[in-house]
Amino acid sequence: MSSRFSERIGKRELRTTIQVDSMDAELANSIWNVLDHYIYQPMIKEETNSMAYSRYYDLFHAIWFSFLKFPTDQMPHDKFSLVNQMRKHWFSWNYLDKYDFIDFVIQGRELPMHRENFINDLNFVLKRELSGYRIIKEILAPITSETEIREIEKAIDNTADKKKYKGASIHLNTALNKLADRENPDYRNSIKESISAIESICKEISNNKKADLAMALKDLKKAIPIHPALEQGFLKIYGYTSDGDGIRHALTDEPNLDQEDALFMLVASSAFVNYLVVKANKASI
Secondary structure (H helix, E strand, O other): OOOOHHHHOOOOOOOOOOEOOOOOHHHHHHHHHHHHHHHHHHHHOOOOOEHHHOOOHHHHHHHHHHHHOOOHHHOOOEHHHHHHHHHHHHHHOOHHHHHHHHHHHHHOOOOOOOHHHHHHHHHHHHHHOOEOEEEEOOEEEEOOOHHHHHHHHHHHHHHHOOHHHHHHHHHHHHHHHHHHOOOOOOHHHHHHHHHHHHHHHHHHHHOOOOOOHHHHHHHHHHHOOOOHHHHHHHHHHHHHHOOOOOOOOHHHHOOOOOHHHHHHHHHHHHHHHHHHHHHHHHOOO
16 A cells, blocks of 8 residues: 555655564554454354354464463353453553464464465555564564565475475474564574575485585586576575584674574575575476
8 A cells, every 4th residue: 555645745754664673553453453354353243152152262262271371261251252352452462462462373273264365464464564574484574575575485385395395494494483583583593594494405406415515516516507606605605604514603603693694594595495496397306
């Protein structure tokens, strides 16, 4: 959606700051509206007011048991009371609590609605209200651009679809999870997992399971064409995460690793993984 008339003519300030460590009223209200549209209103409109017969019962039982950690026998039996209680929780929570709740709901198996549409609408309001987070492969994670999101998602899908690339898929998912932890992000190990994804797929394509990345890239060139500059670029990135023997402890000497370092490595690794998958497919490997 474009900016409002009053913002375009300069009569009202246009917000340009991405919300990372906060959630303003517009963003909180917008997320609530998505929850209301997909969960609360459809639940209220069911024929019975009893939660016991609702198709949303399993979802809210999981919320009570695993997220709120309240006694489950105190969960409201009627839907109106439950929605009112959830509304009070939502608007009293801080921004971390709200994001934790969204993260819990989208990863749960109990969602009775169309998960993809629900996530798409959440991402729409997160983007519209300049949230610093997006939902990527059902994980709430920090972002910089929509293009980078698609690159990460594509890499995870490409590697998950083939059994031989499963190791790379696991490394990418782990890197994303470590980057996405809002309370205790592990940037150092996220970077290690990202580069390990490249190493894993190179080993598979080159059919040299014992090789490190440098050796695997050399063997890889025998099977698929790789531009020398691209090869050297990733060897240098590999050197950033390794010592001369390929043992990843050089990063422990780096005191200033931050979100942008881990995000760059995840996006760059995802792009290279996607490139290798396409090249391997063309070579019928």
